[in-house]
Amino acid sequence: MSTRRWAAAATLCLLACSGCAPALAPWSQTIPPDPVPFAYEAGHVVLPVRVNGSAPLRFILDTGFPVSAVDLRAARAAGLQTASGPQLSGVGPAFRQGRRARSVRLDMPGAPPLRVDLAAFPLDGLATQSGGRIDGILGMDVIERWAVEIDYATRTLRLHAPGSYRCANGCTEIPWVRKGGEWFVTARVMAATRPPVAGRFRLDTGSGGALALTRPFVDAHDLLAATPGTVEGTAVGIGGMSRRRVGRLAALSIGPFVVERPVTAFAQDSVGEMARADFGGVIGADILRRFRLVLDAHSQRILVLEYRPDPPLARS
Structure with missing residues (x-):
């Protein structure tokens, strides 16, 4: 049996993170009804996201990460101003000092525009096995704003108002x-x-x-x-x-x-x-x-x- 390399995003954790996630967006915002296609790369749900009006960047959807984040190089290219941020830990023994970008606008398919604070640190280690880069992470501070439907078979994602989805027969x-x-x-x-x-x-x-x-x-x-x-x-x-x-x-x-x-x-x-x-x-x-x-x-x-x-x- 061959060994596998587990994605670093699987085990990232933010420490000393109080105050780095803003209040949730109003749940009454209109949600576009159409499903959103995503790329599936090395187990990652990859979506195109614009940061402060940038060209589309490659973000992964990550329920294992408490707050959303952006690659430090991508943040600089998008003109984001960053300041000292939370300490980061994860797989391995070391800690890294992250940075933070305040009140960043995210435009992602299938969702109304968001303003969030982003952790900023190098994401080079999250490159997929197919060689694709990862520019950012959509963490739980974004995911918990909606009920997020994921269909891996059709590689589509759909957002619902939180708490609104009702289980039908077979659910x-x-x-x-x-x-x-x-x-x-x-x-x-x-x-x-x-x-x-x-x-x-x-x-x-x-x-x-x-x-x-x-x-x-x-x-x-x-x-x-x-x-x-x-x-x-x-x-x-x-x-x-x-x-x-x-x-x-x-x-x-x-x-x-x-x-x-x-x-x-x-x-x-x-x-x-x-x-x-x-x-x-x-x-x-x-x-x-x-x-x-x-x-x-x-x-x-x-x-x-x-x-x-x-x-x-x-x-x-």
């Missing part, structure tokens, strides 16, 4: 809980020789991988020993290099949905994002692409509209 509601600026679902992992283990997992559209487990969660439940045939792997994030073993668990269940034999990264870090003990891990796009879902932060729920257990690989 399944899954609780989505906010803790400390991050959003989590409860899921269970199953190893071949262990009973199912429940944990709190970040559902992360910014991760191109399937499932990544934190080291404390792995160690507490002896999951690595219960998963033979793993191989060494690494990931690169804003904090540097992260070590992990990569293999396949028996299954992952989210509500009534069971994903068989997901590719799983078992973190081996002693510091950094994947050494945290307050959550079990990250559920990424290689699992999410099996679903058509609505992310409704206002109602603290995820609505699963359709589930495809074994979809073809999505490509742009």
Whole structure:
């Protein structure tokens, strides 16, 4: 089995971030009714976004990032003024000092114009496996303004007024809980020789991988020993290099949905994002692409509209 490089956006976290996200836009703003096509690259939902009237820039939709951000080089090219901002941590042991651009206008397809504060730091490490650049991140401060419908099969996105989506026949509601600026679902992992283990997992559209487990969660439940045939792997994030073993668990269940034999990264870090003990891990796009879902932060729920257990690989 070959190892995979997990997208750095899967495990980014902003620290000391109080006050960096503005108040939400009025929910009464008119939302264009048409679905918006997106590019699907290495598990990333990529959308064209204009920053203060710039040419379209490539932003990824990232439920694992608490605030929206822009690449520092793209910010300078767009003429944004930046000041000292929040400290950043993520995969790897290091911390980086970010910057901040205040009251930036974002124009994105399918949405009314927004004014937000953006974190600003180099995003070179988020280049997709296909070689495409990433200019910015649409984080939860933007996503939680609407109920966001994502259909990976058709590569389309649609916005709904928050709290307005009603489950019809066949729709399944899954609780989505906010803790400390991050959003989590409860899921269970199953190893071949262990009973199912429940944990709190970040559902992360910014991760191109399937499932990544934190080291404390792995160690507490002896999951690595219960998963033979793993191989060494690494990931690169804003904090540097992260070590992990990569293999396949028996299954992952989210509500009534069971994903068989997901590719799983078992973190081996002693510091950094994947050494945290307050959550079990990250559920990424290689699992999410099996679903058509609505992310409704206002109602603290995820609505699963359709589930495809074994979809073809999505490509742009």
